Amino acid sequence: MRESRSTYSTTRSRINAPKKARRNGKAGEEETFLKPREKYQAINETIRMYQLKNMTRYLCQVANVSPSGYYKWLQNTQKDALREESDYQDYLLLKSIYDQAKGKIGYRGFYMALVDILDQPINHKKILRLMRKFNLYAKIRRANPYRHLEKATEAHRRIPNHLNREFNQDEPGKVFLTDITYLQYRGGQTAYLSCVKDVATREIVAYVLSTTLKMSIVYETLEQLNIHLDGNLHPEAIIHSDQGFHYTHPEFQQLVKEMGLKQSMSRRGNCLDNAPMESFFGHFKDEVDYKEAESLAELHTLVVDYMNHYNHTRKQWTLKKMTPANYRSHLIAA
Template sequence: MLINHKTVQRLMQELGLTSLVRIKKYQSYKGTTGEMAPNVLQRQFDADQPNQKWVTDVTEFKIKNSQKLYLSTIMDLSNREIVAWQMTQRPVLPLVTDMLEKALARLKPSEKPILHSDQGWHYQHARYRKMLEEQGIVQSMSRKGNCLDNAAMESFFGILKSEFFHLNRFDNIEQLEAGIEEYIHYYNHKRIKLKLNGLSPVQYRTQVLAA
């Protein structure tokens, strides 16, 4: 049974339920633009159609015994869908290039999105930049040390960690990796957003393309 988001909000208020709130832990300062690529995106985190503007970043997860897992993602700003992701236990170059290869496979020949990132070494690497150049993808980079220049991607990582990672315990990396895969599927296909008219990212994309 489908329920309007306003009904959910009213019921939560009547039952005294509240959603988890993510605490913003970062502060921003202006910083400088990198030499590799200008900040083409300029915090314009909206797009009219899919595959116009993408953002990307890497985040780290730590579990017991100091085990680490790194997640690299690309988000489409038209509907906040995670269009490609890759996980590795070390922050190696394939973490980003393998993910990019998956994302590029989704594009039609006429689609040339902006791809925005921070100034991490992965995004400055010659192989990564060559992959973008060969596909005609416009590279955009945040100013140095400025998290807000990539706030949309930072927001997703905050949601993932508050709704999934911090609410569970993991015995090993394989368990964590499987859980992240499951959460991303849920986020893309089932988690509704008010900004998307109460639809999930995939539902919204399907509606836009059918219009």
């Protein structure tokens, strides 16, 4: 009996032990008290520490809280623990995808990757919450300064912006975008990538890698585009570019006319007029380790592999979670 009283005394002193000091609202006075959840925590720790049984009501009475409130807090605590465990397991799955993508993936990419892995993918809102919780932030690309190309001469003619940012197209082969970007790889060497993108399907339908910025790079790109079209030219087909030296060149403009394409150009200094093309180059530089290429041949292999991946296996959220090639088939069927 004496030992039991000693345990009760120890328990009472533990429950009543002040944890935090808070003001009671009166100037010059301070009162020490615990919030209900802090009392529930103290009760739980006491029961666990001293292996007490059938004393919950007594401890709640000592702490001046209701037993029902304690049991509700305990139930919520258990739910929180289960949720934390579930979140951690989902985090491990996301982390494996994140590492495989080298951190260059956002919540939409996670969702589309999980569709192929899970019978019931994680909701994109939960993916966002887990990314914030476990610091799985996508590596954001930073704009690289473009080299200033040679200024166009008076003989070069600029074309009006006929496209006018009408990027929402649903007919494959109607609107094409083209541009050139530079790729610096090992040894300070520079290569140039010229591409043509189908606005409706997001496919890269023509591309050329070159070590020079001579006009041959755009001539070869047009030749590849012509092979892609294979005589199936849309009656309103248009090709849009910026006002770069290559696209204002009379010979380039003549070739475009001979192909039956209508030419359009962005306004001067306005990259948003060719935004989808700029966006593709940004993703390319994010997802391809082109800077690690030891030679032009190795860089060419990286480019070819990525183009195949981009067109045939890389799903896009705004293409109804399809790849560009699948979306083209979807549009044609529709």
